[in-house]
Amino acid sequence: MAAPEEDYSSLPLTERVTHKIWKVRVGAYEELTKLFKKSDNESDFKPYEGFMKNIATDSNAVAQETGLTTLLAFVENAPNPLKVRNSIIPAVVEKGFGSSRAGTKNKAIELILLYIEVDSPEPVVGDVLGGLSAKQPKLVATTVSALKEIIRLYGTKTVNVKPILKTIPKIFAHTDKNVRSEGTQLVIELYKWLGKAIDPHLSELKPVQIKELNESFEKLPQEKPTQGRLLRSQVAAAEAAAEAGKGDEAEAEEEKEIDAYDLAEPVDVLSKMSKDFYTLLGSSKWKERKEALEGFLEICKTPRIADNNYSELTAALAKRISDANILVVTLAANVIEALALGLREPFAKYKTTVMTPLIEKLKERKQSVVDALSAALDAVFLSVTISDITEDVLAAGKHKNPQVKSESMKFLVKCIKNTRTSPQKAEIKALTEMMVKASEDSFEPVRNSAFEGLGTMMKVIGEKAMNTFLEGLDDIKKGKIKEYYDKAEVKIKFSAAKKPPPPAAAPKGKPAEKPAAKKKEAGSAPKKAAAKPGGPPKKAPPAKASSAAAAPPKKGGKVKEEIITYKFSNEGAEERFAEFVPEDQTANLSEKNWKLRLEAIENLQSTLEERSSEIEAELVVRFLSKKPGWKESNFQVLSKAFNIIEMLSQKFPSFGKPAATLAIPILVEKLGDIKLKKSAGDALMAFSEKISLQFVLSQAYDPLNKAKAPKILADNLLWIHGAIMEFGIGGLQVRELIEFLKVTLGSSNASVRTNAVTVLGALRVFVGPDIRTFVQDLNPTQLATIDSEFEKVAGQEPPKSLRASAEATGTGSSGKNPIEELFPKVDIGAQFTSKMMAECNDDKWKVRKDALEQVLAIVDANKKIKPNLGDFVPILKSRLGDSNKNLQMMSLDITGKIATAMGKPFERHVKILVGPVTAVLTDQKATVRSSAISTLDALANACGLDSLIGSFSTSLATENPLLRKDLLSWLSERLKEAAESDKKNALPDLSPMVQPILSCLQDRNGEVRKAAQSCLSPIVKSAGFDYVVAKCGDLKGAVKQTIMPMIEAVRPTGPSGPAAKKDTKKAKSRLAAPSSKDKADTDEENMEDDDPPAKLPPGLVLRPSANSTLNKPTTSLANPLSAANPNTSSLPTNGLSSQLSGPPPSGISRLQSPLQRGGIPSGIGRGATPSRLQFSRARPGMNGANGQIPASSNDSVDEIESKKDLSSMEVDKFESVNNEMNAPTKQRVFMVDIIITKILSTEFQQSIEALKELDKQLNTSPESIIRNVDELVNALAIQLRISYTQLKPQSPSLIRLCKHLVNALVLLFSNKDLASAVSQDSLDRLLSELAHRLLDPNLTVVDGGSQLSKAINVSMVKVLEHSNRNRTYSALISILGKSSSNLREVDAETAATQTKFTELIMKCLWKLAKSVQENLKAGTLLPNQLLRDLNNFFMAIPPAEWKRREKEKVLLGELPLRTVKTLLLELVTGLGESVYEKLDLIEDPQKSYVYPYLHHMLEATKKKDKQAGSQAIADNTSSRPSSISSARSISSVGSDIQFSTTESARASPARDLSPQRTPTQTSLRNSIPARNSPINEPPTRTFPPARDSPVPDVPGHINETMSNASEPVSPASPRTPMTPKFPTPTTSARSSGSHEVEMNARLTQIFLKIGSREETKKGIYELYEFQKQHPEMEGKITTQLSRTGTHFQSYIRRGLANIATEEEEKERANVIAEAKKNLFPQDKNNTENVNQSEDIAYRQKLLRLQQVFGYRETGNE
DSSP states (O other): OOOOOOOOTTSOHHHHHTOSSHHHHHHHHHHHHHHHHHOOOHHHHGGGGGGHHHHHTOSSHHHHHHHHHHHHHHHHHOSOGGGGHHHHHHHIIIIITTOSOHHHHHHHHHHHHHHHHHSOHHHHHHHHHGGGGOSOHHHHHHHHHHHHHHHHHHHHHHSOOHHHHHTHHHHHTOSOHHHHHHHHHHHHHHHHHHGGGGGGGGTTSOHHHHHHHHHHHHHSOSSOOOOOSOOHHHHHHHHHHHHHTOHHHHHHSOOOOOOHHHHSOOBOHHHHSOTTHHHHHTOSSHHHHHHHHHHHHHHHOSSOBOOOOOHHHHHHHHHHHTOSSHHHHHHHHHHHHHHHHHHSGGGGGGHHHHHHHHHHGGGOOOHHHHHHHHHHHHHHHTTSOHHHHHHHHHHHHTOSSHHHHHHHHHHHHHHHHHOSSOOOHHHHHHHHHHHHHHTTOSSHHHHHHHHHHHHHHHHHHOHHHHHTTSTTSOHHHHHHHHHHHHHOOOOOOOOOOOOOOOOOOOOOOSOOOOHHHHHHHHHSOOOOOOOOSSSOOSBOOOSSOOGGGOOOOOTTOOOOOOBOOOSOOSTTHHHHHHTTSOHHHHGGGGOSSHHHHHHHHHHHHHHHHHTTTTSOHHHHHHHHIIIIITTOSOHHHHHHHHHHHHHHHHHOTTOOHHHHHHHHHHHHHHTTSTTTHHHHHHHHHHHHHHSOHHHHHHHHHHHHHHOOOHHHHHHHHHHHHHHHHHHOSTTOOHHHHHHHHHHHTTOSOHHHHHHHHHHHHHHHHHHOGGGGGGSTTSOHHHHHHHHHHHHHHTTOOOOOOSOOOHHHHSSSSTTOOHHHHHSOOBOOGGGSOHHHHHHHTOSSHHHHHHHHHHHHHHHHTOSSBOSOOTTHHHHHHHHTTOSSHHHHHHHHHHHHHHHHHHOGGGHHHHHHHHHHHHHGGGOSOHHHHHHHHHHHHHHHHHHOSHHHHHHHHHHTTSOOHHHHHHHHHHHHHHHHHHHHSSSTTOSOOOGGGHHHHHHHHTOSOHHHHHHHHHHHHHHHHHHOHHHHHHHGGGSOHHHHHHHHHHHHHTOOSSOOOTTTTTTHHHHHHTOOOOOHHHHHHHHHHHTSOOOOOOOOOTTOOOOOOTTOGGGSSOOOTTSOOOSSOTTSOOOOOOOHHHHSOSSOOTTOTTSOOHHHHSOOOTTTTTTOOHHHHSOOOOOTTOTTGGGOOOSOOOOOOOOOOOOOOOOOOOOOOOOOOOTTTTSOGGGOOOOHHHHHHHHTOSSHHHHHHHHHHHHHHHHHOGGGGGGGHHHHHHHHHHHHHHHHHTOOTTOHHHHHHHHHHHHHHHHHHHSHHHHHHSOHHHHHHHHHHHHHHHTOGGGGSSTTHHHHHHHHHHHHHHHHHHSOHHHHHHHHHHHHHHHHTTTTTSOHHHHHHHHHHHHHHHHHHHHHHTTHHHHHHHTOSOHHHHHHHHHHHHHHSOHHHHHHHHHTTOTTTTHHHHHHHHHHHHHHHHHGGGGGGGOTTSSSGGGSSHHHHHHHHHHHHHHHHHHHHHHHHHHHHHOOOOOOTTOOOOOOOOSSOOOOOHHHHHHOGGGOOOTTSOGGGOOGGGGSOOTTSOTTSOOOOOOOOOOOOSSTTOOOOOOOOOSOTTSOOOTTOTTOOOOOOOOOOSSOOOOSHHHHHHHHHHHHHHHHHHHSSTTHHHHHHHHHHHHHHOGGGHHHHHHHHHTSOHHHHHHHHHHHHHHHHHHHHHHHHHTHHHHHHHHSOOOHHHHHTSOTTOOHHHHHHHHHHHHHTTSSOGGGO
């Protein structure tokens, strides 16, 4: 049996408090707590004061927590608890804050807060801050949390936050994340009170921390926090004020915003000033003055500046205000502003020094200078009163310069607004009289500023006092002053009238409560009265926000609340329901087992369906609220209850608003539950159909505003969005919904705000852009988000309503238009008074101007107006022709705004006003004409084009080129938009425009003709082709021959125009039909091919050059003059628009026919015969005839093509050029735009003819193409893709087109001038396209595909060889980055294709890398641009990412990185130390990616070169003969690009070259794996040769090719680059003996030269010649090379390969013209006529050329 515990209660309390047993101490603490709470006698507290510290630091956790309760009772009730404060608080911070018990920490914090309440915060906060130096992170975190609570409850006005602000950097630098997290909460709480004033104290934090804090700040609500807990001294003061009747006045006092100035420490800026500041400030060089001011301005950028003697400084700055350099003036003003803001009141003594110069300099015209001066004046005013600046402003008001007067007046207005003290009577009189006088000034800004100043002064001194000064002004000016008076906001405090004393206080019946109790009542908000349980509400909840988040008041007044009448109450609902449904059927609804409840409610649903006409719906809803009840825990049961409610609205006749009102709150709440969302949402939708969406929303606003969970609000907003899109806004009170949405936009939850913006976007679809006027009062961040949403939905049409509510379809609200309710139309006709209209016609322009300004103000104030303008329209018409241009532009503005506000009814005034508006287009000033165009836009938007066309036809009769050009240009844009519209019959009836357009087409001005031509197509489509042709009957012959081709070019394919039938006979009589022979020719051509179509590749849009030659007198390529039959009758020809059957490929829409864009010269069409000139049209039955492309396409072009043995194939013979192409050069002028259009034709033969013409032009006068070279290259790239992707074995015309395309590219890029003019974007597209074509699998399915591949290879070489070097590098690097960026994410098949494409691009870069140093020396490569491109590559994909790819075995690994680093190494080798000077295009070069690589490579290169040079000299002097087995030679680089390496050749046998193939036949396609190789195998990686270089991962020089891939590879150097191998001379080698000694000596001398810097190049060239003359010495050369370093070996091999390439390039350049003949041999008849006596050597040379370009195999001699 356990021994009974000893009873210690008999011990004295003082002993038990310090007892060693903790339970005894706990009992003592509890007894003390009761004692302290009951007593207020000091004798009961004093004996225990010495024990308080021990209690706070009790070693037992339970006793410590109990002891803190005792301390709380002590501090709260002791008469003088401050005696022990200094010992208790540090102990509590040290022991209580570090406790692991949450209760202990909370009580410790409460004790700190209580001590602050008892006395003051400063000493307590000082002791608490000591906890930040503790070593335990949890103690520090609790200390920060306590500081946050102090700020939250007592606010920054009670607590001095300066010491806390100083600790912020220390808190955020703490290593413990919990401390930093609590610090974030502390700063957020400080920001609630301080706002932007806290920003200077966050400057020392990390940028990431500042960013996170700013994001948190943005999410905070806009409401300012209030003090949640009062000090006892504050409670006493509030009670005293209440007793004295001053409580209301105290509450009315405006709270002063906390200023950063008050929180900052003063800074002595003079001590930080540069010693030579005044010397530089007085320098004669403006840059030195500017630099001195800039440096001092940075010092002055501090919230608070220490007071000192600034007399000398301000005098020097005042002198600089008059400086001749405006930059110096601006900086001087900025420094004065900073000083004034930092000093505040102490700056007043320097006001007289700076004020006069600042005002005088306001005459400066540059606005930036004026803004700086104004800001300085505003800052100076903060240190003085309005009385101090009155004299200066009065003097400025008399200044001769109007700008000085205007800006001075603006400054005065700001002073009046910001002054906090009322000016003296004398000052009021002087300033007011000056402003009254200024209101008569001739300078408008002065008048406006004077009106604003008078209105603001009226706000300060009162309306009655001000009227005495305004007696002489007219009503208009008084009206403006009154307007400014209404808008003015001033900071002056007006003394409030004293309230009558309060009634006598009732006699006190109870003793005063304790201060603590009073504090709690004063410091806490009263609780809301609880709602009475039981009965239903007698009224529907009003559709407005709750008091916690009340919506702004509605402008239209309160919506009348609807009275809801109920039949039942909650109390008797179950009994009444049992009358219809027996209780035994509903008893299980109360069971604990949810399955029983589910079964019961399912049975109830069936019963209710059967008795829908008997039971009241309201009674069912009330019963369900009881059983199973809205707090049902099982979602299936509650979902069934919601289904019953939905059924009530659909099947119960008794369902109405009472039942819906009862159910909507719970449905709204459960809409946020993911399991109940659907059933609740369906029920609400059913309610909306049964009653109305407006009713549902009105009942939902109140519970939504009271909802605490953000998800409820977010999901309800989504439901509202869906409901609006289904129901529309018919019957909806949109303004009420917008106000609710504005409340939700203030939510701290991002999903709520996002969904609210989405709902606003839905309203924008229905209401239109004017909805923005209802949200303009939101903050800029919210407005930016809303504007972004509005932009997304701007083009959407309001969807048709999928559902309709009963009220909307009934008579109740069917007549209401919600948009009209939002924007009611105003009748402004009555506001146009007779006086105003008379003044509009006054002789004085100023009077007219004032009257028009009044009209404009009336129109601006009313967004929607009724169609009643009274007698104002004739007056407006006369003002549109006003001689004063400003008034004319104002009248145009008024016209446009009235049309926009009135809408369609403005049509009645169009005929009167359109003529005067278009007449303004004759003005010479562009701004005036621009105003007229804007007005026409407004008229067209409001009334449509139909009502304007008749007036336009009259206006165009005026032969004014400006009017015609601008009006037709505007009309063409409008007609183009109408033609592109999806609406049927979007084009208006343009038949009245036919005759004016024909007249304009004959205008002398080319721009007028061009504008008229742009309108021709829609006019012909609308009026009808035959109608337009009939109107041409009256034209003269020459004019008709000029205009008819234009009309024919825009002829619609089908019937067109309302007048077509009426004038068909007349039109047909003027047209000639083509002959039967032509039809037969056409049919024969149409049967030629049947190929599928192609699409334009994405991203390629051709834009014809603005410098087109189409405006010059020339003959169309499609319609040249016929020399054979000049007397043929004039016949219209099909233009380019009719040549393309079907719609053009996507992307060519911008490239219109030249006949549509240019001005067509008068000679076109004269004497043309239809047999050759008319291009055939596709007939309905001809699918794909004449090489036309049908309407479907397969755009997959990036697949890998299998490698196939080359077979010999003769080049197809091309057809001879048409007769019109062979016409004399004098009769035709080359037009690039037409050629580009025809190249892109869907008819292959037409494209071929255009390419032939291009071929001739490239050979004769290529300089004519240079301005259009980009458009041409883009067109060739597009057609290249279209053609090659559609290749078929049975498509000879398409194969011919492919060959012509490649030939055009070869010829174009063989011309260096043309090639260098191609832009980077065009090169990017072309190189990408050529690379895709080299991998194109379609080439394997056609005969001669290998030859097409070789031809593409040649064109790729030419592009790389002759294009601008920097643009080529930029394009390749860009393609490389894009193609290799997503190799991680794509699937295996795509990755394999993309890898091959990327390898091909890298090989191109390896090819170009060889010539980097040569290009640098020649000046054709700008290293700074290349370095910038390389750095951009690293920025897009950092090197660390490539390393990760290598480790993770991603395809290609880090090979792209090594390729780019190769280019860097070449730059380092070529530039040396000067490479650092080429980083000027990179921002902050030393922090760039390329800088470390350059530094490392440069150091490694220096070291390696030094070692290699000395080693080569030492080895060469020994001259020891040796030989190396399996020696390989450096082969010369052929005309094709060769990229095979020993490693790739060994790893992938499919890439080995055939023995029969010559080196020049190995092309880019040789790196493609065999087609029969497994598809799923990862592709073999092709690496550039590596070096033994100290620079890590930098690939060596590339593009050196094996002469025979099958020869053995030396195992000693598996990745050593190949050396050139030259043919062995026919002469036999001499014997070794003396010859070998001589050769060794010569070789030694050559290597000595290579080893010296001065003769390196000469030595390499001699080594090249030596190797060529003595191939038997190859082993010795290899031995000598192997004794040098790897870097030195690569350098020599690269030099040898470059020399070999240069020699071969020279040879190819000499015979490039002959190569073309081999690419396109003539037909058999011509071949037979070749001179058979041709020299044999010439034939051999021709055969060699065919082999070089791949058109003959080696064995076909």
